[in-house]
Amino acid sequence: MSLAEADAPALRRILQGTAAETGESFFRALVENLAGALGTYGAWVTEYLPDSRRLRALAFWLGGRWVEHFEQAIDGTPCEAVVDGQRLVHYPERILELYPHEVGLQRVGAVSYMGVPLEDLDGTVLGHLAVLDRKPMPHCGDQLALFEIFAARAAAELRRLRAERERRESEAELRGLVDSACDAILQLDSDLCVARLNPSAERAFELSLEARGTPLRRLLGVEGAERLAVLARELVTRPAAERCARVRGELWGQTASGASFPAEATLSTFELKGRHHFTLIVRNVNERVQAEQRIVALATEAECLRAELRDLGSGGEIIGHSESLASVLGELRQVAPAPTTVLLVGETGTGKELFARALHAASDRRDRPLVKVNCAAIPAALIESEFFGHERGAFTGATSKRDGRFALADGGTIFLDEVGELPLELQGKLLRVLQEGEFEPVGSSRTRKVDVRVVAATHRDLFRASAEGKFREDLYYRLSVFPITLPPLRERGADIDLLAREFACRFAARMGRELRPLSAEQLERLRAYHWPGNVRELANVIERGVITARDGVLQLERALPATRREAAPEVARRRLAPPPPTQEALGALLTAADLLRLERENLERALELSGGQVAGENGAARRLGMAPSTLSSRLKALGVRRPS
Numbered sequence: 001m002s003l004a005e006a007d008a009p010a011l012r013r014i015l016q017g018t019a020a021e022t023g024e025s026f027f028r029a030l031v032e033n034l035a036g037a038l039g040t041y042g043a044w045v046t047e048y049l050p051d052s053r054r055l056r057a058l059a060f061w062l063g064g065r066w067v068e069h070f071e072q073a074i075d076g077t078p079c080e081a082v083v084d085g086q087r088l089v090h091y092p093e094r095i096l097e098l099y100p101h102e103v104g105l106q107r108v109g110a111v112s113y114m115g116v117p118l119e120d121l122d123g124t125v126l127g128h129l130a131v132l133d134r135k136p137m138p139h140c141g142d143q144l145a146l147f148e149i150f151a152a153r154a155a156a157e158l159r160r161l162r163a164e165r166e167r168r169e170s171e172a173e174l175r176g177l178v179d180s181a182c183d184a185i186l187q188l189d190s191d192l193c194v195a196r197l198n199p200s201a202e203r204a205f206e207l208s209l210e211a212r213g214t215p216l217r218r219l220l221g222v223e224g225a226e227r228l229a230v231l232a233r234e235l236v237t238r239p240a241a242e243r244c245a246r247v248r249g250e251l252w253g254q255t256a257s258g259a260s261f262p263a264e265a266t267l268s269t270f271e272l273k274g275r276h277h278f279t280l281i282v283r284n285v286n287e288r289v290q291a292e293q294r295i296v297a298l299a300t301e302a303e304c305l306r307a308e309l310r311d312l313g314s315g316g317e318i319i320g321h322s323e324s325l326a327s328v329l330g331e332l333r334q335v336a337p338a339p340t341t342v343l344l345v346g347e348t349g350t351g352k353e354l355f356a357r358a359l360h361a362a363s364d365r366r367d368r369p370l371v372k373v374n375c376a377a378i379p380a381a382l383i384e385s386e387f388f389g390h391e392r393g394a395f396t397g398a399t400s401k402r403d404g405r406f407a408l409a410d411g412g413t414i415f416l417d418e419v420g421e422l423p424l425e426l427q428g429k430l431l432r433v434l435q436e437g438e439f440e441p442v443g444s445s446r447t448r449k450v451d452v453r454v455v456a457a458t459h460r461d462l463f464r465a466s467a468e469g470k471f472r473e474d475l476y477y478r479l480s481v482f483p484i485t486l487p488p489l490r491e492r493g494a495d496i497d498l499l500a501r502e503f504a505c506r507f508a509a510r511m512g513r514e515l516r517p518l519s520a521e522q523l524e525r526l527r528a529y530h531w532p533g534n535v536r537e538l539a540n541v542i543e544r545g546v547i548t549a550r551d552g553v554l555q556l557e558r559a560l561p562a563t564r565r566e567a568a569p570e571v572a573r574r575r576l577a578p579p580p581p582t583q584e585a586l587g588a589l590l591t592a593a594d595l596l597r598l599e600r601e602n603l604e605r606a607l608e609l610s611g612g613q614v615a616g617e618n619g620a621a622r623r624l625g626m627a628p629s630t631l632s633s634r635l636k637a638l639g640v641r642r643p644s
Contacts, residue, residue, distance in 0.1 A: 112137035320495035346486030349536030368412030
């Protein structure tokens with residue numbers, strides 16, 4: 001049958017029979033119509049698999065029925081010449097003589113064969129189209145023309161399927177890339193509402209696949225959403241190659257449960273169906289921020305430890321055996337294991353920091369930091385930030401986030417020296433930390449919890465200050481849960497000798513000098529002095545004495561200031577000499593026992609008039625004109641009990 005003799009309407013029906021089909025249906029219609037048009041026993045279209053050099057049938061019509069799942073290697077078959085030669089191959093007859101070992105041809109009793117490669121636009125072989133018959137298939141131009149028409153249509157559909165498959169694979173790769181990303185990736189529509197999101201975004205913001213349409217303010221807050229809206233409007237005006245930008249400044253993500261996390265983000269834009277859409281990539285930097293904060297905290301803690309080592313190297317131990325010191329150390333040992341707040345009260349120079357360190361060392365928190373704060377040394381404008389830390393930008397100069405001393409002391413002890421110097425406006429916040437264990441850093445609305453043991457110290461009368469409105473009364477009572485009064489040096493007796501010898505050895509070793517031991521006369525002179533500056537003043541005097549020493553002899557005369565050198569002998573005389581007799585006792589001097597009895601009666605009378613109160617405006621110490629700590633020591637020494 002020639003193409004000229006073919007019924008034009010029939011040919012049209014054949015071509016139209018495949019026009020509406022795609023994929024497998026197209027190929028089935030094509031080979032069935034091709035076999036019918038050429039009058040062959042079989043026809044098939046295949047896809048070429050170059051890695052295995054095999055052909056896989058997309059549709060195979062043979063002897064009036066379909067052959068399913070057909071696949072074979074091309075080597076040693078007529079198809080090999082088609083694929084490798086990339087040309088039409090026609091064997092009009094005696095095909096078995098050319099391929100005597102081809103089992104498939106023998107099984108169907110093939111006589112003739114014609115095949116043509118199906119190529120991509122770049123010449124790559126995609127597959128092949130072939131027909132075979134049990135009778136000769138003489139060469140005919142019209143048949144070849146019809147065969148090539150079918151081949152062209154088969155190649156076009158194969159190219160379409162290949163392109164569609166590559167597109168699906170590309171989309172799958174892209175989807176895998178996006179879905180496997182650790183960062184949250186969100187596609188936003190032109191109204192900045194969620195159009196798509198990857199699994200990381202679902203986890204980060206606690207969203208579901210039904211989150212489409214969620215407004216951006218729900219994820220980044222009103223302020224964050226407004227900043228991104230401004231950036232989005234700017235991006236759409238940029239050249240196509242520059243439509244991507246990093247979101248500047250601090251950004252906070254918000255989860256469905258109400259939690260928040262610090263974030264970094266980038267925003268880019270693209271056009272889809274004539275409208276601008278946006279890609280937002282959000283990274284949770286909470287772990288990095290925590291790591292940075294931990295580094296800062298460790299650095300501060302290391303500095304605190306270095307300071308402690310310096311203090312220990314310069315005499316960090318408590319020296320003395322006096323009864324008053326032993327009493328204080330006993331109280332420290334009692335309260336150390338408890339989390340109780342301790343208030344150390346004592347004159348300047350009595351070593352309050354030293355006792356605070358001893359309290360921390362004896363507590364269960366000894367392995368955690370001891371953080372020291374001198375409340376009198378910090379400017380009032382910065383003390384809140386020093387205590388509680390601040391957020392970046394909380395005030396001028398706050399270029400980065402910083403932890404405060406309470407955060408650094410979490411799990412350990414904080415020592416608030418000179419707590420009486422705290423501004424009133426900060427005392428309420430300190431009271432909250434003591435009561436609730438929580439605070440807010442400056443510039444932050446987030447509450448932070450801490451577990452801190454507070455040890456405070458002061459030389460001021462906080463009870464009197466609270467009565468005068470200079471110190472919060474509720475804070476005073478919260479601080480003085482366990483008050484400890486540190487004895488002044490003048491009441492520590494022989495401890496002065498021990499401390500003087502220790503300081504002399506320490507300063508001499510530091511300066512590389514040799515000193516003779518302190519003489520009895522020198523020690524008596526030191527004990528006779530009033531020591532208003534207490535242990536700190538004694539250390540200063542001994543250091544000056546070492547500097548001015550001659551021939552290894554400490555020069556106390558030059559070590560003490562002039563006014564004090566002159567006053568010291570007079571003080572000694574007043575302390576060593578008995579009191580002058582009164583008019584009533586001119587004829588009979590009082591004995592030491594009489595003096596002690598009179599002093600005891602005087603103290604008992606003062607306590608009775610003061611209702612048993614030692615300190616304060618109406619306390620016995622104020623009536624007697626002496627320090628409360630001095631009165632407490634005398635009461636203990638004389639065995640005087642307060643009236644119940």
